Amino acid sequence: MKLTDEEKRILDGEQGYLASKCMKFLVAYGEAADAECLVDIDGTVDLHGSRNPYWTDDFRITDDEIFEAARRGEKFKVPTFANKPTPGFIVDGYEHCCTWPDHDPDYHKKRMDYMKPLIQMGMVPTLSCNYYLTSTYWPTAGTHCSWGESSAIPWCNANLGARTNFDGGFQMAYLGKVPCYDLHLDEKRKATVLCTYVGEKPLATDMDYDLFGWAAGEKLGNKVPAFLNIGKPTLSQFVKMNSSLNTGGQVRMYHVPGVTPEAATLEDAFHGEKPQEEIEITREDLEKTYHMLNYATDKHIDMVFLGCPHYNIVEIQKAARLLEGRRCMAELWVMTSPGVYDMAVKMGLRDTIEQTGAKLMSGTCMDELRGQLPPYTVFAMDASKQNYYSTGHLYPRKTQCWYGTMEDCIDAALTGYWHGEWR
Amino acid sequence: MGKTIVIHGRAIYGGHAEGEALVSEMPLMGWGNVKPNEGCTVERNHPLYKVCFKDKILVFPYMRGSGGFVIYADSKKFGMNPAAMLVTESISVIVTMAMRLKQPVLTDFDIDPMTVIETGDYVEVNGDEGCVIVHKKSDGEEKE
Numbered sequence A: 001m002k003l004t005d006e007e008k009r010i011l012d013g014e015q016g017y018l019a020s021k022c023m024k025f026l027v028a029y030g031e032a033a034d035a036e037c038l039v040d041i042d043g044t045v046d047l048h049g050s051r052n053p054y055w056t057d058d059f060r061i062t063d064d065e066i067f068e069a070a071r072r073g074e075k076f077k078v079p080t081f082a083n084k085p086t087p088g089f090i091v092d093g094y095e096h097c098c099t100w101p102d103h104d105p106d107y108h109k110k111r112m113d114y115m116k117p118l119i120q121m122g123m124v125p126t127l128s129c130n131y132y133l134t135s136t137y138w139p140t141a142g143t144h145c146s147w148g149e150s151s152a153i154p155w156c157n158a159n160l161g162a163r164t165n166f167d168g169g170f171q172m173a174y175l176g177k178v179p180c181y182d183l184h185l186d187e188k189r190k191a192t193v194l195c196t197y198v199g200e201k202p203l204a205t206d207m208d209y210d211l212f213g214w215a216a217g218e219k220l221g222n223k224v225p226a227f228l229n230i231g232k233p234t235l236s237q238f239v240k241m242n243s244s245l246n247t248g249g250q251v252r253m254y255h256v257p258g259v260t261p262e263a264a265t266l267e268d269a270f271h272g273e274k275p276q277e278e279i280e281i282t283r284e285d286l287e288k289t290y291h292m293l294n295y296a297t298d299k300h301i302d303m304v305f306l307g308c309p310h311y312n313i314v315e316i317q318k319a320a321r322l323l324e325g326r327r328c329m330a331e332l333w334v335m336t337s338p339g340v341y342d343m344a345v346k347m348g349l350r351d352t353i354e355q356t357g358a359k360l361m362s363g364t365c366m367d368e369l370r371g372q373l374p375p376y377t378v379f380a381m382d383a384s385k386q387n388y389y390s391t392g393h394l395y396p397r398k399t400q401c402w403y404g405t406m407e408d409c410i411d412a413a414l415t416g417y418w419h420g421e422w423r
Numbered sequence B: 001m002g003k004t005i006v007i008h009g010r011a012i013y014g015g016h017a018e019g020e021a022l023v024s025e026m027p028l029m030g031w032g033n034v035k036p037n038e039g040c041t042v043e044r045n046h047p048l049y050k051v052c053f054k055d056k057i058l059v060f061p062y063m064r065g066s067g068g069f070v071i072y073a074d075s076k077k078f079g080m081n082p083a084a085m086l087v088t089e090s091i092s093v094i095v096t097m098a099m100r101l102k103q104p105v106l107t108d109f110d111i112d113p114m115t116v117i118e119t120g121d122y123v124e125v126n127g128d129e130g131c132v133i134v135h136k137k138s139d140g141e142e143k144e
Helices: A005-011 A017-033 A065-071 A103-120 A152-158 A172-173 A206-218 A233-245 A283-293 A313-323 A338-346 A349-354 A384-393 A407-415 B068-078 B092-101
Strands: A037-040 A044-046 A080-083 A177-180 A195-197 A227-228 A277-281 A303-311 A331-336 A359-362 A376-379 A400-403 B004-008 B012-014 B016-023 B057-060 B084-087 B105-107 B122-126 B131-135
Touching: A005 A017, A017 A065, A017 A172, A017 B092, A044 A172, A065 A103, A080 A103, A152 A233, A172 A177, A195 A206, A206 A227, A206 A283, A206 A384, A233 A303, A233 A313, A233 A384, A277 B016, A283 A384, A283 B068, A303 A313, A303 A384, A303 A407, A303 B012, A313 A331, A313 A338, A313 A349, A313 A407, A331 A338, A331 A407, A338 A349, A338 A359, A349 A359, A376 A384, A376 A407, A376 B068, A384 A400, A384 B131, A400 A407, A407 B057, B012 B092, B068 B092, B084 B122, B092 B105
Parallel strands: A044 A080, A195 A227, A195 A277, A303 A331, A303 A376, A331 A359, A376 A400, B016 B057, B057 B084, B084 B105
Antiparallel strands: A037 A177, B004 B131, B012 B105, B016 B122, B122 B131
C-alpha cells in the first residue's frame, strides 16, 4: 500500500507510540484488503462505545493506552459517535430490568466509567445502533467515513451518499484515516442489479419494508442494487429496511432513483451502464420471509421486545398511544437510544409506557445482552434482525419467536397471547 | 482419490493449511449465530447447523449480517477453528476476522471455489502463493 510521507513518519513514530501503533494496524488492514492507499476521513467515525476498540488482537489498543491518551488530553481527529456498547448493558431504565448484572447500580457505574476516557477523547456517547438519528451530525455526500454497525452502513452510503466500508474503530478515529478501497471508490458504488418489487399490493407498513429488506438482501448478497417500485419509505421504514438488508444479506449500498442522493435517475444508478442482472421481489417472497421468522408454536407470550433498530421518537409515540391506559399481561421492553430516551422522558411518554407495566430502556438490545435476560422462552418482536439472532444468542435455550407489526406485538404484550397473522 | 484441480486466489491472510473441505452453500453469519467454543454455526435454518468446522477448510460464498462475524475467529481460542477459509466474495469484516483468526483466508479466485469444491474433498491451501489444490474425493461429475 502506498503511504504519503506524513503517513510514513507517523508509522515511524514521529507522532508518538500510539499513533504509530494505530498506523501499523491501518497498514496491515489496508494491505490485507488490497487497498491502494489511505484516505483522510472528512466525514465521521463510529465505534462500539466500550471494550474492544478494535477486534484484532495483534493491534488491540489496550485500556491503559486509551486511559493514558485521554489523560494527556489527546483528541480524536474526526467527529466520532458511539454504537451500542458490547457486550451490552442497559444505559437508561436498568434499575427495574430484573436481570443480572444489569440491575446492579455498581455494575452500571463501572460500565459508564469505562467509557469516560473515550468520551474525553471526543466520542459522543450516542450509544445506539442508530447513533445517526440522535447525533444530529451527518457526514455530507461524498465525504469519507468509517462506520461499523451493519444496519447503519446503508444509512451512510445509500441514504446520505457519504462513503464507508464496514470498519469503524478507534484507530480510524485517532488518526482520521482509513484504507481507501471498495465503497470509497466510485466504481464500487454503481448499481449492478436492478431489483424491482412486483407485488400486487404496494409496500406500505413498516413490516413490509422489514420483510422486503430481508427478501431482497437474501437474493442480493453483497451486490449493489437499484430498487424500483418500493414507494416512498418513511425514515422508520428506511431504518428497518437497512437493518434487514444486512441480516438477510449484506447490502451496504443501494440506490432508489429519485430518492437517494447518488441517483436522480435509473441511468445515474448504473453509471450509464446496463444492469448485469435483473431480479424481482414478489409479495410471496415477503410472505415466505414472514413465515420463516414466525416459526413459534406456543401462542402464550412470555416477553415482547420492541426497538430493533432502536426506536426513534415517532415510534415511541406510536407505542405509547397503543399502550396508554392499558395493562400488560406479558413482559414488554421498549428499547431506544439514550438521546431519544431523554426526549421521551420530557414528553411524558416514559410514564405512559411504564404505567402499563412495560419498561422503556436505552442503549442496548435483547441480542446484545446475550443470555442476560429473564428466563423466558416465548418472545414476540417486530424486527427480523432481532428475531433471527435471538435463537443463536439464547442457544441452547429453546427459544420461540413470533414476528409481526408493532401493533401485533403490543397486542401480544397486552393480552399475553399471539394474534398476529399474515395479511 | 479423484482428480486434482488447482485454483488461484488472493490471500487476505497468508500461511499454509490443509484438510477436508466443509462447504457452506448458504452464506455464513456471526454474532450470536456462531458458537466459537463449539466450532459451529447455530443459525437456525442453516444446512450446517451444529456441524463442526474445526480443522476444516471452510468454503462459503460470502458473509452476511453483523460485524460480530469476527467471532468466527474466536473459535481459535477454544482450539475449534477452521484450518483455513475460502470465500468467494470478501468485505471489510472478513478482513478483520482474518487478521484475528491468523489462519489462511483467501478470496478473489480465478475459479469460484464454490463451483469446484465439495464437502469431503481434500484441500491444500498455500496462502503465500495464493494457490489452492483440490483433491476431489471422487471422479464424479463436477459440481453444477
